[in-house]
Amino acid sequence: MSHATVRLASWSDLPAGRYRDDGPNSGEAFREDVLAPALRDNDSVTLDLNEVYGLASSWTEEVFGGLVRINKFTPEQLQKRLDLSLNSPLTVKMIKSYIAHAA
C-alpha cells in the first residue's frame, strides 16, 4: 500500500485561477501536475490544504470537480483514497459538494 502526502503550501501558498491561462498557480496546473499524478501513482493520498492565503471557489472546483470530470476518478474512489487535511469544516463540505456535483 503506497501512500503520498501532498502539501499545497509547498507548491504555492497563493493558489489562484482556474485554468493555466489564469496564472502559474492555477487549479488546472495543481490538478494535472501534482494531485492527479499522486493519485495515479499511489493507493492513497493525504492532501494538506492548510497554511495557504485563501482558496477561490473557481480554483477549488477546478481541482476537485476536475478530478472527476477530467481525470475520471469516481467520487467513491476519491472518498476512499483521498484524505483531506484542512482546518476548515466549511471548505471540506464545499469540496465534497464539488466532487458530488461533478459526477
Added chain:
Amino acid sequence: MDLNFLVGGAFGALLGAVIAIWRSRYSARSADLTKRVETINSIIDSLADSASRARTKLGAEKDGLISSKSYCVALQGRLEDAINRLHADYGKFDDDQLTGAFTEFANACTGGAFDEPEKEAEATIRRILISGGRLKDRVAGARMKHY
C-alpha cells in the same frame, strides 16, 4: 439561632456571588457572540461589494483595490476563518443549511470565471447579493440557537 442566621446569610451571599459571576460570564459571551456575528455580516457585505466590482468592472476605475480578484479571494478567506473560529468557540455554526449557504455565496463570489461576458456578470451580481443575504440569515439563525 444566631448560628443559623449566620449560615443562612453566608449561603445567601455565596449563592448571590455565584449568580453574579454566571450572569457576568453569560453577558460577556453573549456580547462577544453578537459582536463576532456583526463582524461576519460586515465581511459578507465587503465581499459582496468586492466580488460585484471584480465581476463587472463597474467602479473599477474608481477603486481598483476593492475590485481586484486577490482582494476578493482574501475577503472570502477571512469570512471562512471567522465562521470556522466562531464554530470552534461556540459550536452550532456548521449545520448543512449554513455550510450550504456559504458554498452558494462563495461560488457566486469567486466561482466560475471572473472574466465572464458582461451579461453573465450582471446576473452574477444578483446571485452574489441574494446569496449573501441568505448566508446572513443562516448565521443569524445559528446565533439565535445560543443566547
